[in-house]
Amino acid sequence: MSISATAETQAQAGRRPDTLKNGAIQILLLINAFIMVYPLVVMVLSSFKTNAEIFTSPFALPASFSLANVDKVLAETNFVRYLANSVGVTSAAVLLILVFSTMAAYAIARYEFRFSSLVLMFFLSGMTVPLKLAIIPLFIQLDTLHLIDTYAGLVLVYVAMGIPSAIFIMTGFLRSLPREMEESARIDGASEWKVMTAIMLPLARPALVIVAIQNAVPIWNDFFFPLILINSDDHKTLPQGLTVFMGEFTTNWGVLFTGLSLAALPITLLYLVLSRQFIAGITQGAVK
Structure with a gap:
């Protein structure tokens, strides 16, 4: 051979x-x-079935793809209002998380100062204790500030929940970026704000997408905090608003599944649009 x-x-x-x-x-x-x-x-x-179809053939195709359940969702509830509330609260919370966590992570990752590690550990300590364990003092504090049953109170809670993990992700990603580009920009006379916004943030776009998706999904799906902090029907978000279909004795499951399908659609489309950046961020080691 x-x-x-x-x-x-x-x-x-x-x-x-x-x-x-x-x-x-x-x-x-x-x-x-x-x-x-x-x-x-x-x-x-x-979502295309009646209650009878769901109980008799739960895994089969519907007899007809009727939009009767969609009409009931839109006509019998404030679904559009709940949807607008969820979009507004989620967008505001994610935007504030991105702004504050990016500025804090940039300072920790790109500047050398004495207590940088201590500051990072302070933020990371927020990941160790779930905020739900502090719901009673949190409720008292928000009530004292007159933020119960307001969008602002709900958004502030979500921002407090999302900032620790966002800083962890952004700090790890920003530390992996080379310093030559920002040093060249400073030599050319660029200000620190210009260096961060025009040079570093475009490079950190995959990490920003990871932070956005990681926080948008649980905020969009959250039921606990709106249940505790929101009282009026006009301020309810989708997970809380869809409970109107669950009666004390009977539940219209077809209409409920329709509402759940419509509620899942926006966040699914968001992930599909940003999936390429999301995967790029993971493969580049954004969560090291």
Whole structure:
């Protein structure tokens, strides 16, 4: 047997375990994708069904793709109002989280000062204790500030929840960026604000997208804090507002599934639009 044939045989033998490993990984990913997507498919299909269809054939296709449940959602509830409230609260909270966490992370990552590590640990300590454990003193404090049943009180709570993890992600990403570009900009006479906004932030766009998605999804889906802090129907967000379909004795499941499907649509579209930047941020080590 020639040397080239022997080398080819060894290469094929080395590739065989890798092929089996990759195949097993692909199978596991497909199973995981099925487990994650199938409940969503059932939810969407159930939104076209009546209560009788849901109980008799919960996993079958609907008899007809009627929009009667959509009409009930829009006509019998303040769904549009709940949707606008969720969009406003989520957008305001994510925007404030991005602004404050970026400025704090930039100072910690790009400037050298004596207590930088201590300041970072102070922010990271906010990730160790869930804010829900402090709901009683938090409620008392917001009530003293007259922020109960207001958008501002809800947004401030979400900002306080999101800033620690956002600073952690942004600091790790900004520390990985080379210093040569910002030093060149300073030599050319650029101000510190210009260096941050025109040079560093465009490079940190994948990390900003990660922070935005990581905070937008739980804020959009949150039910606990609106339940505690919001009283009036006009200020309710979608998760809290959709509970009107759950009666004490009966529940219109078709209409409820329709509301849930419509509520999941905006955040799903947001992820699809930003998915490329999200994946880029992960592969570049933004969460090291």
